[in-house]
Amino acid sequence: MTGAAVGAQREASVWARVRSFAKRALLVELRIYASIGRLVARRPALPAGATGFSYHKPVLTILVIFIVLSAVEIPIIDLIVHQWPFVRIPLLVLGIWGLTWMVGLLAAYLVRPHTVGPDGMRVREGLELDVPLAWEDIASVAIDRRVDEPKSPRITETDASRTLSLRMQDETNIEIELERPTAVRLPGLPPKGGVHEVTHVRLWTDDPKGLMAAVREQI
Template sequence: MFVELPRRPVWLSPSTILPPIVIMVVAAMLRLPVAAAHPRAAALAFLWIASDAMMLGLMARTRHLDWRGGIAAMATAGLTVLSLSPPPVRAALIAMPWALAIPAAAIAIHGGRGLCRVAERVRRWNASDPDRWVAPLAEILPRPLARLAVAEARLLHLALFRWRAVPDIPAGAQGFAYHRHLQPMMIALLLLSCIEIGVTHLLVAHWSRTAALVLFVVSDVSLLYLIGLIKSLRLSPVLLTETGVRLRAGLLVDRTIPYDAIAAAVANPDGETVRALDSWNIALLAWPNIVIRLSEPLPPRLRWRRSPVRAVALRLDQPGPFLDALRARLDAEAG
């Protein structure tokens, strides 16, 4: 086998999902009249439940409790309680300094320790490290959240800037474009979205200015994402590297297949091959014109589809030169 079937990600485990759900449910219950009538009791109960949920979730994930993880869990619980509590409950909690002593100490220790480690990583900065931005941020935030924040920042930077950037083709690699048939359709989709969003904003504004403002923020962020995706199609071509084929579809796909895992590559695949359960179609908004058959299958691309991937279908602007170059590299690997 090419690789083993993937295990369930940590962020999908019950120990990760249940604590935030419990905290959100309790935060919603604080809006009830009984909580407003007894804000001190509500504040203490919320602080206890949030701390307990975070600590139990940590123990379930790690099977043991170390002081660093415990401090981080208590700091997260304290920040969550202060940010999600309604004003009367928050005021009652602040009026009880003894109740905030442990969360405040945890926040101070966790933040101070994180800033020290961030400073240490900045001193050892390595511009070639792909995780150079994630690693310092992960000293303060959970690593999945740090990766998400860095990915969002990169996407916004791509959408707002880099208008004349050259495609990402490393030294020693050959790039093959696939954006020429995609960009016109996606630009048309972008223009239609702008028109639809403008009309919808006008209609919603007559009903609720708050809803119109929320819709404005959500829709504008979505447009930025779409602009970033359109620009990434040109900047992320499919590559033939020294080790394998790097399949890319803008921001959506980035996967390298070693040459020794490729059995064959053919043009103009039939519908049965493209629609097969063990095929992965990464052609966007068009019919693929190339299929790469694998000698060693990839793991299932979706958790609810258990069939391993034995063929990858894609569409390139110039399939002929790609097939010639790929076959040449396969022959060199076989020789």
């Protein structure tokens, strides 16, 4: 391959990543407002006949603190830069956008729970991640609390398994064993994002016993 061809390939790769990032950012932005709308309307994103199980309690206090600090920060900064409109207006817009983003993130945790229903389970996390698992793909579901090292990767691999772990404060308490390696799509680009085949899925729920009861009703 010539130098020009290599350069063109790299440029194409860069633009592909830019387009992917822009698309992802737009979808996240839209989901922020959709989540706020669902929260106001009290309409969580639940498939027909499914039961939702929350996972936000470990981070609820942190999110609320950030929201309160963001709300308090807006009038304080506005008061400081009030006499300079060219500074005041951009900072005001940025502050309101940041506050809206934090509220939308909290709303996403509240209205996009894990679900258990007739068609299977949906494993979720915040604004982006939503992994559907059909019952025919699930071998077993069990309570199994585990605390991992901070900043552990979502996908961990051993000789016998490949596990997707959706931790809250480094913890999971439910393990789903799959019948066979199953493709799941994660947000972002490879290697962290994209499609991965996994044999186990680990997650956190605030009500593991309730989730297990709902699973037993379905299988």
